[in-house]
Amino acid sequence: ETGVTQSPTHLIKTRGQQVTLRCSSQSGHNTVSWYQQALGQGPQFIFQYYREEENGRGNFPPRFSGLQFPNYSSELNVNALELDDSALYLCASSGPGQGNDEQYFGPGTRLTVT
């Protein structure tokens, strides 16, 4: 059984650019959640997708958007990057129930905005 994977591992972007991060959920999981972990902080919830629909959103601006595909993999898109967007971005998958199953985290994508 393959766990949660994320790509890329690291990337560096310039302020104002756009970035797409990817997450492959664990086999049998239909829910993906995204978190932002700034340096020295706890993760903060960005949003969750369940069966391709957004199922809850944290306190992040609209330039943070997401997508979930029929195979339940997911993308996180961030437009107009700001320096404060530099962080570790974690995705977690769970399922097959909605909201009642343990979340499994991927290794994260380290984004640096210069």
Next chain:
Amino acid sequence: AQSVTQLDSQVPVFEEAPVELRCNYSSSVSVYLFWYVQYPNQGLQLLLKYLSGSTLVESINGFEAEFNKSQTSFHLRKPSVHISDTAEYFCAVSLNQGGKLIFGQGTELSVKP
């Protein structure tokens, strides 16, 4: 709204000593409680969780946590730590197991020989 406070940002201890990492939460409704561990340059791993039932929960590697509803606490303890326990530990709450997790700021446990 829910919130989590981890009272210690850093906890240095010597190998084989006991340790307690403190976590307090705030919520007007019942929540589920979690402890996650994050090793350097890695994602989060679930250490243990309280959903219901016995207030004392244990992990497979010797950690335990006790849910105290009156004190709204979920402190993590280990009677004897190892060098390999060096990591960042996060306490979290959620309204359901698969839903939005609200994390504390984290406690860096540093085990010295």
